[in-house]
Amino acid sequence: MTQNIVDDTMSATEARRAATARWWRDAVIYQVYVRSFADSDGDGIGDLAGVRARLPHLVELGVDAVWLTPFYTSPMADFGYDVADYRDVDPIFGSLEDARELVREAHERGLRVIVDVVPNHTSDRHAWFQAALAAGPGSPERARYVFRDGRGEDGSLPPNDWESVFGGPAWTRVPGGQWYLHLFAPEQPDLNWENPEVHAEFEDVLRFWLDLGVDGFRVDVAHGMVKAEGLPDVGFADQVTMLGRTLLPYFDQDGVHEIHRSWRRLLDSYEGDRIAVAEAWAPTPERLALYVRSDEMHQAFNFHYLTVDWDARAKREVIEESLRTSAQVGAPTTWVLSNHDVKRHVTRYGDGEVGVRRARAAALLMLALPGSAYIYQGEELGLAEVQDLPEEFLMDPQRARDPESGRDGCRVPLPWSGDAPPFGFGPGGSWLPMPPHWADLTVERQARDPESMLSLYRAALRIRREHPALGDGTLRWLVGPPGTLVFSREAPPGAGDGTTGDRRLLTCAVNLGDRTVRVPPYGRALLASGPIRPDGECVVLPPDTAVWCEVIGTGDGDGNR
Structure with missing residues (x-):
């Protein structure tokens, strides 16, 4: 997908190698929350063998890589983010051989594998x-x-x-x-990154998994390893409310960047363009961009985009700021709607059908933006937050801060098939109960429905993979009615159609307002998130709806022929 303008003398093989070497710039990466993805042995907990068995789903979906949450030896005080042994697999998830086989088979199927590394803290059982x-x-x-x-x-x-x-x-x-x-649970003591022994240990851990074949690491709390000298007081309470808004003495300290630079040197010493992705909360996009300078991480999660409201002006501001700051350091921007730490966006965007409509439109908006996109397992099925889990199942340690902040509801296992729980998740039950109405949302049922969320994601990812204007590159805003976002993506001249003079544009129009609008057609409609219809020279776009259109011609860059 990555579009590189190459010299005419470059061979086809060299061109393919150049594109592969930059795969992460526009990759679509699918997050697997391992314990909730697929269970192979009937204990109700997802495992690595279950992930391996369901790789065909990811291939058919059309993603480029899979990111696995921690599966290391752990007492599970924080569901694996309290690691007791970084070089082994916890028995509930399988064995080290299962990890090897998963990486091997994923590579055979054309999928790269990214694993979590947790360097800010260990388990208290370490x-x-x-x-x-x-x-x-x-x-x-x-x-x-x-x-x-x-x-x-x-x-x-x-x-x-x-x-x-x-x-x-x-x-x-x-x-x-x-x-x-312990910046998190008492069972997660913080490491002292001023100690050279800690640096050496984690370099060895990274080498262990790189030698096993993984393609990169998602770095948990990448902003937290270094603390301000002298450990000064913050000076106010309710500090968690200021995370990502102000500089705290225990997060986003400048010293973390030397750690990331040393890891980048290690990654660059391996063949295959191995990458590091920062889970970093920073108070400004400018500070977040520091994590993805050319000698540091390859990507950083864009939490500013994840948390923005369903509002055209607010989304445009975050998109523009994200693109501007990442371009200053030559890095791609990432886009993400949900993950295992936040309420699912179907629920955040609205109640019932409103949330589903907006989630469908949000998928087309995200996948049309320049850079790399992350999909959290289940969003391709349109799963909402499960907000009525029985009290006895609520085990997230974050609930100690606020019962309403628990993350259990976004971690309910996936429904694969059948008419009753656990919907093919495994031969037994599931560690969190699954809503009976998810019978209408299984992979099996949605795969047969051309109008389903799954079919929308499959179509969008197929177009994104095949269309030369999508993926890495630039964006040009176009004028649209109030409450809308309209922009075009342009392919390099002649890309994909065998010509040398034509321009190939893909335009994305999204109506985030509460009124139906008319937008210029911008060419042939390729995909829409909901019903649209022509009206003379325009397209009628209902609220909470997005459409992709294509123009091939010698136009002026505004979607006109």
Whole structure:
């Protein structure tokens, strides 16, 4: 898909190699939340063998890569983001051989594999932390983590006022009196990245998985490894409400960038264009762009886009700012609507059918933008947040901060087939209960319905893969009615049609308003998220609807022939 303007003397083979070497610039990457994707052994928990068995779904969907959430050895205090052994697979997910076979088969099917790495903290069951507890204050073992003496006459107060993302103080006291830092759950002690031993350990962990064949890493809390010198107080409470809005002494410190530069050098030493993707919260798009400079990460998640409201002006502002700041460092922009940490966008965008209509339009908008797109498992089925899970199933540690902030509802397992739960998820039940009405949303049923969300995603990804104007490149805004976004994407001259003079444009028009509008036709309609109809020289576009149109000709760049 990636479009590179190459010298006429470049061979076809060289051109293909050049495109492959930049695969990540416009890749569509599918996030698999492993425990909720597919279960192979009947224990109700998804596993690596289940992912492997369902790879044909991803191939038919048309994505380029799969990102796997942590499957490492873990006591599961935070569902795998508390890692006890970074070089092995937890038995509930399978074995190391299962991981090898999954990577091998994914590659055979043309899919790249990205795995999570969790460098900000370990599990409290990790051998290092257990050794730190046994060794005591001032020991080399404790120097791998952030241990401090408490404040007050008897050291009974935390070392500073930092708060955990999951609620409460970010410090826990251990026998003997010292406190250790955990920006998340107490079972997730923060590592001390001022210690060279920590750097060496994670370089070895990265090499382990690169040697196994993975194509890259999604770096969890990429903004959190370095803390401000002296661990100063923040000075106010409810700090989690300011994440991504202001600079905090424990997030987005400048020192993280040297870690990322060292990892980039390691990745570049491997063949195959291996990549790193930053999960980074930064207060401004400019600071986020620092993570994707040419010698650092390849991509960073665009949370500013994920959180923007369903509003034309607000979305355009975020799109323009994202493209501007990423272009300053020569990086692609990423687009994402949902993930395993936020409420599903079908629910965020509105109730019932309104949310579904907007989600369909949002998919065409996202997949028409320049750069790389991320799809969270189940969004291709139009799954909504499950908001009525029984209390006994709610286990997300984030609920300690606020019961309404729990992430369980976006992690309910996928419905594959059949008329009753667990809908082909596995031979047993499912670790979270599945709504009975999902019988209408299974992969099996939607695959037979040309108007389904799944059929829309398959069609959009096929066009995106085949159309030379989509993927990497530039965007040109066009004038549209109030409440709409209209822009064109242009292919290099002659791309894809065997000519040398014609221009090939794809135009995306999205109506985010509450009134039906008329937009210029911009050529032949390729795909629409909902019903549209011609009206003289225009196309009638209802609210919450998007359409892709194509022009091939020698026009003026505005969609005119």
